[in-house]
Amino acid sequence: MPRTLATRLKAVLPSATLAMNTRALELKAKGVDVYAFGVGEPDFEPPAHVLEAAKKAIDAGASKYTAVSGMPALKKAICEATLRMRGVSVAPEEVCVSVGAKHALFNVALALYEPGDEVLIPAPYWVSYPEQVRIVGADPVVVETSEENGWRMTPDALSRALTPRTKAVILCTPSNPTGSAYREDELRALLDVLRPHDCWLVCDEIYGEIVYDDFKHVSPAKIAPDLRDRMVLIDGVSKSFAMTGWRVGWSLAPKHVTKAIETVQGQSTTNATAVAQHAAVAALNGPLDALQSMRTAFQRRRDVMVAGLNSIPGVRCRKPEGAFYAFADCRGLYGISWNGKPLASDEDLAFWLLDQAHVAVVPGGAFGAPGYLRFSYAVSEERINGAVEAIRSAVARGRG
Ligand code: PMP
Ligand code: GLU
Helix, strand or coil, X not given: CCCCCCHHHCCCCCCHHHHHHHHHHHHHHCCCCCEECCCCCCCCCCCHHHHHXXXXXXXXXXXXXXXXXCCHHHXXXXXXXXXHHHCCCCCHHHEEEECCHHHHHHHHHHHHCCCCCEEEEECCCCCHHHHHHHHCCCEEEEECCCCCCCCCCCHHHHHHHCCCCEEEEEEECCCCCCCCCCXXXXXXXXXXXXXXXXXXXXXXXXXCCCEXXXXXXXXXXXXXXXXXXXXXXXXXXXXXXXXXXXXXEEEECCHHHHHHHHHHXXXXXXXXXXXXXXXXXXXXXXXXXXHHHHHHHHHHHHHHHHHHHHCCCCCEECCCCECCEEEEECHHHCCCEECCEECCCHHHHHHHHHHHHCEECEEHHHHCCCCEEEEECCCCHHHHHHHHHHHHHHHHHHHC
């Protein structure tokens, strides 16, 4: 059949997080002052020494291809940082640097999953996990979690979801979109369930540095070295160093898996941009005070955001352990009348909030949790307070 679209895309949804960002940007372009809680990216600038390193790299001629899996200096920096920050020792041959963590995950999907495979994904999940699995023709299998359990998958739920077709389990801790994170004992219990089952564990640790109070992120690779030969860790500089636009992320996987990933990448994007790789070296090797102050600011914002949301009648929000997302149960707002109809879904709520309060959020359905809204609170406290008041007035008007 000529001129048809590839059937593999039939079941694949566009990224809801990016769609919401586009909608908010369109409104902004029309001059509307939008409270942007949609897309998940830090509002901070990368540390000055990172920008300096990139400028120097340009002048020093970083204009050529690098090795497909990344410059040796960056792979070395990644190995050292992984040891320092996660207590996990990896070899450079286990690293493949990609064009962001999303790309690293896509490489993993192409290298590991195929039609007939099931990939377990606890819900609420980051929007791209199930879609990437679908693009390569495998089946995402959603494992429900509950807010009462802090949105953490229980060993029992994992055990019930595993089948002989389970090819991989994707864990994200701290999580996008809930901000909840697994404690060491909870992770250990999940790993105990996985141990007898021959499948991959893909662990997305991109928010590993963004944790609050005295919560400590623990990598599964640190506590289950015996399972390292089936683990793929995903990480990057996008979140912890506020470098979303630089597009540098990576996978850490056993050598033969990394080789397969390299083959995929060598036939698609080649290497991550050379200048961006230089910037990432500076980020990983440099002082971490910017990261520290970003974390302190995020923690304050989390507190303001969560308290603010909980002060709105009809909204309920759990206090997250990490990342920069507040995931609020907004079902109490259903029934408010808008354009002559009652609000009846999280999508309705998101459109209504954008229209009536100029607050951009992402509906929970996109993350497998209808009835919830995700607020990315990577914005100033003043803006958070402004948005909370705008929502409060919209609710009062709507109920009025
Ligand atoms: N994993 C998770 C859980 C994320 O939230 C994001 C955010 N975009 C990514 C991966 C992708 O990160 P990157 O921007 O490095 O592609
Ligand atoms: N991860 C961020 C989010 O969830 C960035 C957007 C994206 O890559 O999907 O909003």
